[in-house]
Each structure stands twice: as structure tokens, then as C-alpha cells.
Amino acid sequence: MIHGVIGKQIALALSKRPGDCRCRDLNRQGVKEVVQQIRKSGGATVCMAMDVTNEYVVNKGIERMVPQFGALDVLVANAGVQILNPPESGSLSDWRKMQAVRCGGAILINRPKCTWRAGRWPAAARSSFDRAA
Template sequence: MTRLDGKVCVVTGAASGIGKRIAEVYAQAGGLVAIADLRLEAAETVARQIRDDGGDALAVAMDVTDEAQVVDGIARVIDHYGQVDVLVSNAGIQIVNKLTDFSLADWKKMLAIHLDGAFLTTRECLKDMEQRGEGGAILYMGSVHSHLASRLKAPYVTAKHGLLGLARTVAKEAAGYGVRANVICPGFVRTPLVDKQIPEQARELGIGEDEVVRNVMLKDTVDGEFTTVDDVANVALTLAAFETNALTGQSIVVSHGWFMQ
């Protein structure tokens, strides 16, 4: 099994969904995991579950759009564990709407969580990685929408495309001290985020919820299957453990063949 023994791993949005599963898999592989989430109580529950299962985890309150909270949160992780070796910038939300009906506030909120959050957490973790010069891995949770567009998701698609540029820039800037940056691009994963979209898209498109799943979300997969949190977590483990600059600046698509590159 791929191992992360002793590696300190910060996962944002880790109190539920994909982030939670990545944190669990990292802990099972020997990683020391910081569960960073807007909801501290939920983060503490996940951290406690990991510790009960024999892992090592710390809960950290973090609104990734709040610079002070990010600075303080990463500092707390470093104070507790001594360093940061892996960052998974996973925190995200979805708002579905026609572009002409999108409010500027919702547009800014989407970009702030996905892009400002990625920038702020990257900056703080890179400071430690650069100072120590011992390498590291930064992973961004992109999407198939980092490569394709869909109706009703203008800010989400824009933000997920933006993560490709950020990862490639980090890969160039941080290569000298052994830090790799990559983007994981899942297809539709059956999380609460996706469950919320199904009725929203059904209303906007004027079709049934089953049709949204079958003919919108899974239409172009090779097997009509949702991507699973385990699918994504296993790729995140491989990327976190990969030790050379041979694999950096890349987007790895995990989508049951929905998008092929």
C-alpha cells in the first residue's frame, strides 16, 4: 500500500464528502491529518473518528476565504505537528443558476471559496515548505468542469478552470524546493453537493430528477456510474505520495470516462 508515514496533511473542507474520505485514507496510510473546515464541531467529529480508528488527526476551524483564519489555521497545524507536507485544497460549494440570473454576490462567493481559498492556503503552506526545503505536494480539487463547460454553472466552471493555472504556476515556482502541484478532476460524485444540484437542475431544465442523473450527469460516462469518494481519495493518495517532479502541473481526471484527455 502507498504510504504517507509521518507526513503532515492539511485537507480543507474535510468534515464531509470527498475531503473527509481523503483525510481518512491519508490517516490509514500513516499521515498526520489536519481536518480544516468551516464547521469546527463537524471537523472535530471527523478527527475524533480518525483517532478512534488508530490514526492521528487535528481539527482546525477554517473559513478559506478569511485570510486571518487561514494564516492562523496553518500556523496552528505547524505548531502542533511541526510542518506541512501535503495540502489538499478541497473546500468548495455549488450554486446553480442561469448566468443572467446570477447575482454578483453569488459570483464573488463562488470564486472566493474556490480560488481565493486555494491561493491563501497554498501561500501559507508553501512558506513552510520553502523554508524547510524538504519537498511536498499541493493538490487542488478541480472537476471535469476544469476542462468542460456546463450550463447553469458559470462561476463554478470559471473557478475550476482557474485552478489549472494556479497549479501550473505553483509547479513552476516551487519545483526548486521539491514541491509538486496537481489538480484532481472528478466527475460527478454522489455527495450532498451533487444531491443538492439534482432537483435544482431539474427545475432549471424542466425535466425529471432521474433524467438529470441519466441524461445530464452520467450521459457521457462509459458505464453510467457515479465517481466515488474512494475513487478520488485513492488518486489523492497516489499524488500525495509521489516523490519527484516527474508528476507535477498535471490534471488527473477521475470520471468513469466522461472526459478523456
């Protein structure tokens, strides 16, 4: 699963390897463009809009993806947002938004562990998935 601008370059690199690349981003149009590039070069990929700060959306996205496309072997949790304001004028809500995406998103994306076992979602959460970046 790939997120964001940096994720685009990671997705393009990973798409050259065996397997498929599952791209996720809040910006659905941006992720569609990455998917088109990957498909043009012969790679297999799918895309989905995903807000990594929304636990329900993350869980449902993974729940849909794993049985459809198989186990998730490598996870790149690189979602991020940068709000640049001087300390004296920056707001706490901006800081919270950055932390929700950067830290909270990484926790939510990694939590389910993404290996589908015995056809049950709860089993996926107890899998042995251990490769995340």
C-alpha cells in the same frame, strides 16, 4: 489540511498512512465528526474551523499548527462551494463567493508553504514545500 465533504474521504484515506491528518473546515461540527472517525480507526488527527477566504484566519491557523504538529508534507486544498442558479437569475455576489472559496482559498492555503524553519513564521513562507493537490 483537509476541507469539506470530498475532503472527508481524502482525510479518511490519508489517515491510514503514517503521520497525522490536520482537518480544517468552515463547519466545525462536520470536521469534528471526521476527526472522531479517524481517531476510532487509530489515526492521529486534529481539527480546526477555518474560513479559507479569510487571509488572517488561514495564516494564524497554519502559524499555530506547524510548530505544534511539525511540517506539513502534503496539502489538499479542496475547499469549494457550489451555488446553483440559472444564469438569468444568478447574482454576481454568488459568483464572487464561489470564486473566493475555490480560487482565493487555494491561493491563501498554498501561500505560506507550511514548512517551519528556524522557528520563525517568515521562514516558513520561504520553505521548499512543493507538494499540493
